[in-house]
């Protein structure tokens with residue numbers, strides 16, 4: 001049975017400018033302590049918003065199903081599912097898309113949805129400023145010092161040399177003060193302008209807290225034409241001013257690191273006995289001030305009858321070898337034993353499912369992200385280690401990755 005979006009209702013009263021619309025929808029959600037997500041897809045201009053009318057209904061134990069019949073909503077999945085960092089799926093009880101700003105998708109017979117309509121119709125001079133964003137119930141994670149990170153890289157390289165793992169992606173958290181008057185919604189807008197090719201997101205949910213990000217990595221998507229896509233993204237170098245990405249030269253280390261991720265994706269298709277996939281690349285792509293190597297994979301689901309491919313691939317892919325390592329379980333065990341902090345939702349995945357229409361879903365890896373805490377932000381970044389990794393270089397790479405999202409704190 002298909003689950004259509006709720007009915008379309010006109011925005012009550014005069015339609016304000018787009019930022020005020022977002023501000024008002026967020027104010028309602030946060031004042032009512034409801035989960036809410038705002039996002040902007042790569043290469044598009046328009047923000048979208050999904051609001052759930054019950055915090056409990058967002059708790060889910062499973063990765064979402066990527067089929068047209070599955071509920072519409074926004075997935076927010078941790079790196080490792082746990083009681084501290086539960087897998088969330090925000091049902092789209094209210095959905096708004098800046099493409100049609102005068103419309104809201106909601107069920108007006110629901111009393112909470114009609115409360116929203118009444119709220120939007122009133123004066124907004126007394127709305128809270130700053131907004132009461134959800135805060136995580138978890139303490140600020142341990143932030144790894146440079147010495148500790150060097151040791152982590154050395155331990156990772158030793159684990160590779162001993163054959164315990166082939167590749168592992170170590171990561172760390174870093175604390176940064178919030179600038180005076182920091183406004184997360186304005187920061188979301190700044191990320192959208194700065195990173196037009198990224199998936200820009202702002203998610204705020206009870207328990208999980210508030211996360212902002214600009215991800216370069218598709219985990220699994222099915223587009224309007226029924227094409228399933230995923231990508232192998234790895235290898236990093238700074239984009240030198242004035243240099244062309246296609247002229248980038250890659251070291252053996254990055255070529256191998258990325259090839260492992262591509263091979264892992266191929267092994268997932270093999271497990272599903274699917275041969276009809278297109279593979280393009282690897283080629284150099286730009287992500288903010290960084291370059292990566294990327295191989296794109298596509299399957300046309302109108303030609304290859306595999307209706308559960310998206311769901312099956314999602315379950316096989318997460319966490320990919322671009323954020324965990326290879327072999328998957330050995331790398332995850334290594335990280336649990338040595339990384340020394342809780343990644344929470346960093347390197348999990350997030351994105352719309354069956355939005356804006358049934359059959360269209362776009363999930364991204366939660367990279368280049370931060371979590372809001374009172375007066376400070378916690379930023380996250382990782383680096384793929386191989387046998388040739390150098391601790392100093394890997395530290396510098398995390399610094400570069402942190403500055404993608406860190407740019408909005410300056």
Ligand SMILES: C=C(O[C@H]1C=CC=C(C(=O)O)[C@@H]1O)C(=O)O
Pocket residue numbers: 169171217233234235236292321322323367368380381382383384385401
């Ligand atoms: C783990 C991260 O990036 C991944 C994606 C692209 C390149 C990566 C790398 O070069 O190590 C990582 O695999 C991160 O940004 O925190």
